[in-house]
Amino acid sequence: MEKGVALVFLGAPGAGKGTVIGFVSQKFPLAQVSTGDLIRAKIKADHRFREQVEGLMNQGKLVGDDIVEGLLREALAKIPAEKGLALDGYPRTPVQAESLEKILPEFKRSLKKVIYLNVSEKTVLQRLGGRRQCRNCNAIYNVIGMKPKREGVCDKCGGILFTREDDKPEVIKKRLKEYREKTSSLIEFYKAKGLLFEVDANKEATDSAKAIFKELGVQ
Numbered sequence: 240m241e242k243g244v245a246l247v248f249l250g251a252p253g254a255g256k257g258t259v260i261g262f263v264s265q266k267f268p269l270a271q272v273s274t275g276d277l278i279r280a281k282i283k284a285d286h287r288f289r290e291q292v293e294g295l296m297n298q299g300k301l302v303g304d305d306i307v308e309g310l311l312r313e314a315l316a317k318i319p320a321e322k323g324l325a326l327d328g329y330p331r332t333p334v335q336a337e338s339l340e341k342i343l344p345e346f347k348r349s350l351k352k353v354i355y356l357n358v359s360e361k362t363v364l365q366r367l368g369g370r371r372q373c374r375n376c377n378a379i380y381n382v383i384g385m386k387p388k389r390e391g392v393c394d395k396c397g398g399i400l401f402t403r404e405d406d407k408p409e410v411i412k413k414r415l416k417e418y419r420e421k422t423s424s425l426i427e428f429y430k431a432k433g434l435l436f437e438v439d440a441n442k443e444a445t446d447s448a449k450a451i452f453k454e455l456g457v458q
């Protein structure tokens with residue numbers, strides 16, 4: 240893929256954004272930027288930050304636009320120009336979508352496509368309930384579908400797998416509500432710009448990746 244490209248991955252919690260990006264980046268030199276991972280990393284490193292945002296996250300609410308934008312800029316500054324960009328979890332509000340239009344050119348990137356992973360609520364509940372994440376490298380597994388070879392241990396780095404606080408059933412419901420209220424309007428926003436590509440993401444992540452390769456013209 241050409242230099243300076245950015246792809247946005249849009250979809251409800253549990254749509255499989257991170258997993259699908261993992262597959263797509265096996266064929267393209269794509270750097271994945273997940274704002275959720277950035278926030279969790281900062282929480283681990285900075286206890287004042289933790290006090291500020293952990294409560295919100297554990298209630299399934301969004302963190303403030305300014306905070307997330309700051310973390311995004313820091314992350315983008317570290318990515319080499321020749322790498323494409325896969326944004327996971329940003330933008331999540333119309334305000335963030337507007338900000339992104341300013342941020343990308345500053346980092347010499349342009350938005351090529353918004354990949355919308357469309358999933359049913361049933362799929363979401365199944366996936367998030369069984370989701371486990373590596374504490375060390377953030378890889379995602381699932382106790383139902385994508386099990387690690389050794390229970391509780393990351394295949395990639397040997398790190399310990401954990402269940403995120405916000406993957407508890409009560410919190411999942413709130414996250415879905417936040418998604419419907421704040422993020423889902425971005426689908427129309429990007430459709431109107433002619434940038435949206437919709438994928439049925441109820442199947443395997445490899446199927447979603449295949450559809451995306453076809454759309455991007457890769458074998």
Ligand code: ADP
Nearest residue numbers: 252253274275276296300301302307328329331
């Ligand atoms: P998922 O996509 O499964 O909901 P994420 O890891 O993307 O999980 O996000 C987890 C939490 O991090 C969100 O519920 C929210 O509190 C916070 N977060 C992540 N990205 C953003 C963002 N762009 N704006 C505001 N909050 C965010």
Ligand code: ZN
Nearest residue numbers: 373376393396
């Ligand atoms: Zn790992």
